[in-house]
Amino acid sequence: MILQKLAAYYDRVSADPATADVLPKPGYSLQQVSFCVVLKPDGTLQGFQSVTDGNEKKPRPRKLLVPGQSKPSGSGINPCFLWDNAAYLIGFKADDPKPERTQESFDKFRERTLAAEDEIRSPAFAAVCSFLKSWSPDEARERAGELTDITTNFGVFKIAGEARYVHDDPAVIAWWAAHGDAGGDDSTEGFCLVTGQHEPIAKLHEPKIKGVNGAQSAGALLVSFNAPAYESLGKAQGANAPVGVATTFKYTNALNYLLSRPDRRTGLGDATFTYWSDQPTQLEDFFDPIFGDQPAPKDDAAPEDKQRALQVKTFLEHLRDGHAAGDAFDRESDVGFYVLGLSPNASRLSVRLWEQSTVGQMQKRLTTFMREVEMDGISADYPVTVRRMVNATARIIGDKPDYDSISPRLSGEVIRAVLTGKAFPQELLINVLARIRADSQCTPIRAATLRAVLVRNQGVLVEPYLNKQHPSPAYNCGRVLAVLAFAQEEALGNVNAGVIRRTLGSVMATPGLQLGRLQRAAEVGHIPKLKRSLPDFVRDELASISSQLKDDVPTQLSPVEQSVFMLGFYQQMRFTESIAMQVSSGARVRTRNGEWVRSNGEKQLAELLTKLAIPYAYEPSASLPTGPDRWPDFVVPATDDRKMIFIEYLGMDTPEYNDRWEQKVKAYALGGITEDGGEKGRLLIIDARKGRLDDITIMNLLGKVIPINSINKTEGETE
Amino acid sequence: MPFGIRLHVWGDFALFSRPEFKAERVSYDVITPSAARGVLEAVYWKPEIRWVIDRLRVLRPIRFTSQRRNEVAVKVPANAVGSAMKAGQGNLGIYVEEQRQQRAALLLRDVAYVIEAHFDIVSGEANPAKHLDTFNRRAKAGQAFTRPYLGTRENAAHFALLDGSYEPHDELPADQRNKDLGWMLHDIDFANDRQPRFFHAQLQDGLITVPPFHSEGVRG
Numbered sequence: 001m002i003l004q005k006l007a008a009y010y011d012r013v014s015a016d017p018a019t020a021d022v023l024p025k026p027g028y029s030l031q032q033v034s035f036c037v038v039l040k041p042d043g044t045l046q047g048f049q050s051v052t053d054g055n056e057k058k059p060r061p062r063k064l065l066v067p068g069q070s071k072p073s074g075s076g077i078n079p080c081f082l083w084d085n086a087a088y089l090i091g092f093k094a095d096d097p098k099p100e101r102t103q104e105s106f107d108k109f110r111e112r113t114l115a116a117e118d119e120i121r122s123p124a125f126a127a128v129c130s131f132l133k134s135w136s137p138d139e140a141r142e143r144a145g146e147l148t149d150i151t152t153n154f155g156v157f158k159i160a161g162e163a164r165y166v167h168d169d170p171a172v173i174a175w176w177a178a179h180g181d182a183g184g185d186d187s188t189e190g191f192c193l194v195t196g197q198h199e200p201i202a203k204l205h206e207p208k209i210k211g212v213n214g215a216q217s218a219g220a221l222l223v224s225f226n227a228p229a230y231e232s233l234g235k236a237q238g239a240n241a242p243v244g245v246a247t248t249f250k251y252t253n254a255l256n257y258l259l260s261r262p263d264r265r266t267g268l269g270d271a272t273f274t275y276w277s278d279q280p281t282q283l284e285d286f287f288d289p290i291f292g293d294q295p296a297p298k299d300d301a302a303p304e305d306k307q308r309a310l311q312v313k314t315f316l317e318h319l320r321d322g323h324a325a326g327d328a329f330d331r332e333s334d335v336g337f338y339v340l341g342l343s344p345n346a347s348r349l350s351v352r353l354w355e356q357s358t359v360g361q362m363q364k365r366l367t368t369f370m371r372e373v374e375m376d377g378i379s380a381d382y383p384v385t386v387r388r389m390v391n392a393t394a395r396i397i398g399d400k401p402d403y404d405s406i407s408p409r410l411s412g413e414v415i416r417a418v419l420t421g422k423a424f425p426q427e428l429l430i431n432v433l434a435r436i437r438a439d440s441q442c443t444p445i446r447a448a449t450l451r452a453v454l455v456r457n458q459g460v461l462v463e464p465y466l467n468k469q470h471p472s473p474a475y476n477c478g479r480v481l482a483v484l485a486f487a488q489e490e491a492l493g494n495v496n497a498g499v500i501r502r503t504l505g506s507v508m509a510t511p512g513l514q515l516g517r518l519q520r521a522a523e524v525g526h527i528p529k530l531k532r533s534l535p536d537f538v539r540d541e542l543a544s545i546s547s548q549l550k551d552d553v554p555t556q557l558s559p560v561e562q563s564v565f566m567l568g569f570y571q572q573m574r575f576t577e578s579i580a581m582q583v584s585s586g587a588r589v590r591t592r593n594g595e596w597v598r599s600n601g602e603k604q605l606a607e608l609l610t611k612l613a614i615p616y617a618y619e620p621s622a623s624l625p626t627g628p629d630r631w632p633d634f635v636v637p638a639t640d641d642r643k644m645i646f647i648e649y650l651g652m653d654t655p656e657y658n659d660r661w662e663q664k665v666k667a668y669a670l671g672g673i674t675e676d677g678g679e680k681g682r683l684l685i686i687d688a689r690k691g692r693l694d695d696i697t698i699m700n701l702l703g704k705v706i707p708i709n710s711i712n713k714t715e716g717e718t719e
Numbered sequence: 720m721p722f723g724i725r726l727h728v729w730g731d732f733a734l735f736s737r738p739e740f741k742a743e744r745v746s747y748d749v750i751t752p753s754a755a756r757g758v759l760e761a762v763y764w765k766p767e768i769r770w771v772i773d774r775l776r777v778l779r780p781i782r783f784t785s786q787r788r789n790e791v792a793v794k795v796p797a798n799a800v801g802s803a804m805k806a807g808q809g810n811l812g813i814y815v816e817e818q819r820q821q822r823a824a825l826l827l828r829d830v831a832y833v834i835e836a837h838f839d840i841v842s843g844e845a846n847p848a849k850h851l852d853t854f855n856r857r858a859k860a861g862q863a864f865t866r867p868y869l870g871t872r873e874n875a876a877h878f879a880l881l882d883g884s885y886e887p888h889d890e891l892p893a894d895q896r897n898k899d900l901g902w903m904l905h906d907i908d909f910a911n912d913r914q915p916r917f918f919h920a921q922l923q924d925g926l927i928t929v930p931p932f933h934s935e936g937v938r939g
Contacts, residue, residue: 001748001901003739191939193738193902193917223739227792227820230742233913241739242915343823350743350823352785361894412785422782 002354003194003223003243003251005338009276010250013257016280021065023257026249027176029069029207030256031083034061034153037090038160041123043130046160048143050150061153066167067176070207073218079109081116081176082128082167086151091137094148099137106137119179122171124159131157192244194251199244203237207252211259213267215344222255222342222349266291268387269411271341271352278336283359286315290366291386291415313380319363320370333360339419341412352412355419365421372452374464376574376622377444384448386415392445393431395438407431417456429453429563436566437505447570450563458560465622465630466571468544474561476549477511478568483541484522485569486576491529504569508562512555533590537583540594541576591618601651601688602633608698609634614706616647624667629660632668636706644681645705646673653689722837722847723773724854725881728758729831732784733869733876734824738904738915744824746870748781748898749922752929753906754870755834758878761867763854767843770836775927778831779890785825791818830869831887855880891925898922905929905937914939 013019024030038046052059066083079088087093091106110132117129140147157166166172190201208219225231225240232240258264258274264284265274268291277284289312341353373384390411394401413425432449436442454460462475470476481504488498507514519542527535557565579596582588588596591606595618602618609616614636622630634647646668650661665683672680684705686698728750735747735754752772759770795811803809838854840847857863858880867876881887900920908914916939918930930936 002745004901191915191917193904193915196902196917196919196938223742225742227742228794228796229790229792229820232741233907235913240741241737243739345743345821345823348743351740351745351825352823354745354783354825416783420782 001356002340002351003247005276005336005356006251006254006340007194007247008278009258010254012279013254023253024065026246028065028067030063031066031070032061032153033064033066033083033156035086035147035150035155036158036165037131037155038158039127039131040160041127043127043134045131045135045139048146048150049158051156064156064165066154066156067172077105077108079105079112081112082172083154083156084109085154086140086147089155090135090140090147092140092144092147092151094144094151103137116175116179120171120175122169124157124162124166124169125172127159128157128166190239190242192242192247194243194247197244199246201238201242202245202248203239205238205243205248205252207256209252209255209259209342209349211256211265212272212342212344212349214270215349216347220344220347220349222252222351224348226347263288266387268292268415269390269406270408271343271412273339273341273353273415275337275339277332277338277359279332281332281335281337281359282315283332283337283362286312289316289383289385290369290418316370316383317380319367320374333358333363335359337362341415343412353416353419355416362419365419368421368456369418369452372455373448375444375448375451376465376571378448384445384452386411386418388445389428389449389452390414392443392449393428393435395435396441423457424453426453426457429457430559433559433562433566437508440501440504442566442570447567450567454560454563454567460560460564462564462567463621463623466575467621469548469617469620470568471548472561472564472568473549473552473554474511474557474564475568476545477507477515477553477557478565478570479545479572480515480519480542480549481507481511481565482569482572483538483545483576484518484526486573486580487522487526487530487538490534490580491526508557508565510556511565512553515553532584532586534580534584536590537580537588537596540590540596543594545572599649599651601692602649604692604695605634605647605649605686605698608695608702609636612699612702614702624664624671629664630667638681642682642706643677644673645684646681647684647686647702649686650689658689722851724759724836724851724858726759726762726834726836726858727831727879727881727887728755728834728867728869728876729778729878729887730869730874730876732826732828732874733830734826734874735870740825743822744826746783746824746826747903748827748900749777749903749920749927750775750830750832750834750869751904751906752918753904755832755836756906758834758867758869758876759836759854761865762863762878763850763857764864765843765850767841768838768850769841770838771931772834772836772929774835774929776833776835776889777891777895777922777925777927778833778887779829780892781895782828783825784828785823787821787823790820790822791815792820793818826870826874831890833881833887855882889925896922896925900927906932908932908939 010023013023033051035048035050038049040046050059051062051064053062064083066080068080068083071078071080071084083089087102088105088109091102093102096102113132114129117126158164159166188201189198191197192199192201205221205223209215209222210219212220223241223243225237230240255274258276259272264276265272266288267273273291275284275287335358337357337359339353339355340351342349343352344350370383373389375384378384390406391401391403393406393410394403395405396402407427410425410428410431414428416422417424429450432446436446451462451464454462460472462470466479467475485498485501492498503514503518507518527538530538554561579588582598583596588598589600589603590596591603593606593610595606597603597606597618606616606618617635617637619631619633620635623632624630632646633649636645636647638644648664668674668683669678672678673683675683675685682705684701686693686701733746733750734744735749735751736744737747752775755772755775756770764770791813793813795813799809799811803811838847838850840850858878859882861878867878868874869876898921900922902917903920905916905918908916916932916937918937920927
């Protein structure tokens with residue numbers, strides 16, 4: 001199927017008028033041309049010109065479409081038609097060790113050109129012929145000075161005053177199409193296993209494939225039988241797998257084209273990946289960022305680069321949120337989409353990955369992936385890509401990752417998992433854990449990777465943000481350690497990776513043996529040294545985590561549980577660090593239950609809920625799908641007769657506060673939570689923007705959604 | 720088919736090499752009739768019969784994995800063997816260190832198929848019941864001349880005769896049940912200069928109907 005789909009891609013690109021000239025036509029090939037011989041119309045030499053690709057900063061030879069295939073390697077004399085290197089074209093070779101051979105090459109070239117003299121009726125071609133008849137290599141040697149620089153690659157002919165090259169002359173093209181490459185057409189007829197037709201069968205699958213990282217620079221072959229062990233049933237070379245000449249031409253050129261475009265290929269690990277779809281699709285254009293790490297364009301980058309970066313970001317956001325960019329995606333969802341991963345093996349290429357699916361399926365898998373790698377600390381400007389996931393397993397030496405320590409096979413397997421939607425390689429989890437243990441660092445990417453593997457492979461649910469009500473004891477042990485680490489750092493400053501960070505590995509593996517001791521040490525040595533209201537804050541956090549743990553500290557944790565521990569640690573760390581700043585500066589208010597709420601208004605609401613014996617959680621976890629403010633204020637758990645209730649307290653009346661509130665309402669709606677009772681729950685808004693409300697008013701509002709008879713009043717309470 | 724058999728075949732790995740990706744192997748998505756015939760012949764075969772594959776059913780999701788192995792670049796040439804036999808002595812060894820080649824393979828993981836086939840009597844007495852009985856007995860007992868394999872010898876196959884006592888689970892997911900698999904190798908025509916023959920394989924609700932070798936659908 002690979003060859004068939006590549007050949008179909010060739011057909012698609014050639015048929016599209018916008019890209020019709022990008023691919024070589026049968027009988028032609030793309031070659032690097034660095035100079036041309038400019039002739040006067042009568043055939044005498046006017047001069048030599050260098051041919052570059054138009055990039056003024058770094059001029060390089062230009063790729064031109066010339067008649068015939070690449071020059072074969074070897075020591076024979078193989079003149080090409082109307083193009084060749086300087087030795088054949090004009091008999092010039094810089095620092096020539098064998099002038100007779102150069103002379104011979106030139107003679108053969110002249111012979112080949114003159115053989116068609118009578119058949120091609122074109123003044124340009126006639127000029128070339130008369131030039132070749134009168135030219136001698138000695139004249140070239142006289143001009144060695146100007147020639148040496150420009151004759152690095154191949155050369156072509158041009159007539160002064162004409163814009164096109166001689167080989168592009170219509171008469172020449174027509175003749176070439178009719179007589180073609182007389183050199184190598186000894187192919188026999190046979191059954192092509194790609195098209196199912198009887199056709200001439202290719203002996204060698206040329207042109208070679210270039211652009212695979214690590215393959216030999218002259219190009220490698222995808223289909224080759226270059227040793228006796230690879231031949232079967234007495235067949236030789238191409239007969240081992242009969243593929244038609246036309247199909248061979250199509251697939252090799254299509255693959256070369258794909259590998260030459262930086263936006264259609266990525267190198268990852270030991271393989272190079274390329275992808276395409278049956279028709280032009282959005283996914284084709286924006287697939288690249290999933291793999292690689294496109295750095296955000298610098299401020300002085302070209303406007304096209306910035307625009308592209310913005311498009312990519314928008315596309316990825318749409319992909320993650322699942323409502324991909326509108327109608328275009330729906331129209332395209334049945335279009336076939338293919339990913340091919342190639343690995344080099346000296347002069348051969350092996351297929352590392354071949355994934356054949358549709359745009360819709362691929363989009364679903366990518367959406368799943370992006371949702372799995374969401375993590376507190378990952379910003380949209382630096383999203384988790386496959387490359388970054390794999391780099392998370394690299395050792396960090398000093399401050400920089402040591403990319404050589406990454407297993408090359410791992411990248412391939414991770415990409416396979418992402419593109420097929422199947423399980424991640426379990427070694428990814430083990431590797432990342434080992435790195436965390438060795439470096440004592442959990443970077444956001446490592447946390448995201450752990451979460452992705454846990455969610456996909458193990459089915460263990462961990463949210464992107466801290467979940468204060470997570471049931472797993474391992475998670476809560478991690479949270480404890482984070483609070484203790486925070487306390488130590490705040491109290492003692494940066495003590496050269498303090499005791500707690502140093503014991504991360506052992507606490508992770510055997511929390512039951514360590515946490516008690518560490519907690520006592522913190523209580524004695526660290527917490528009393530904290531300033532202002534931080535001791536209370538830390539003790540409140542520990543108390544609330546302990547109530548989740550319920551003295552159920554596990555003695556030993558398996559690697560999967562250790563990953564959950566790690567995520568608890570990481571998420572609690574981020575949460576604590578951000579809240580602690582507010583606590584220190586007095587921006588937070590403590591309720592009687594030990595929560596640190598954002599305002600006195602929220603404190604009032606919290607204490608009312610307690611008085612009415614309504615169970616609640618304050619900012620339990622970031623459960624809103626999008627938006628800057630993901631934390632619901634108060635969440636009352638669901639009961640048998642009603643769904644979850646989300647209570648939002650509005651305390652300020654500034655434009656930006658109101659803006660954020662608007663966005664939050666939208667996020668609630670997206671999540672299925674509305675004031676009238678959506679599918680996920682009901683939203684209750686306590687609007688105190690114009691001024692603080694009194695207890696009675698708030699109780700009445702609460703009474704509207706929570707049935708009165710289920711509100712137990714404590715003794716001695718009057719309405 | 721009055722004298723047809725149904726064999727449940729499964730294994731951890733399978734490698735049905737595509738002809739074009741023979742050096743760095745890539746597997747077909749499903750079992751080829753040629754490989755199915757190989758499994759049956761390993762269980763029971765005599766020169767008097769010829770196995771003909773009728774249908775192939777795919778039972779498990781099509782999953783790929785890749786691996787690399789060190790192999791050698793040469794084969795022991797047949798004429799060298801011939802001349803050594805005539806001469807009574809000869810050097811037929813391969814010096815592995817000099818001929819090392821690492822070859823990658825993209826193979827199938829966790830496969831299971833049901834092979835429906837029948838055999839033709841090619842020579843000898845026309846007693847199909849005898850052959851059928853022998854096959855059934857051997858398949859039930861787990862007997863085979865050599866261990867059946869899925870494509871290449873190192874991918875050993877497990878087999879069980881489906882005689883009605885149980886039906887294997889069909890675990891092929893809905894999005895893989897209908898697929899056009901392109902031109903697939905049917906078998907090698909050993910009678911005609913060992914030419915490969917291909918047929919257009921279509922997976923329809925998890926089933927591939929294999930045309931007879933000498934029919935119009937099989938071309939080469």
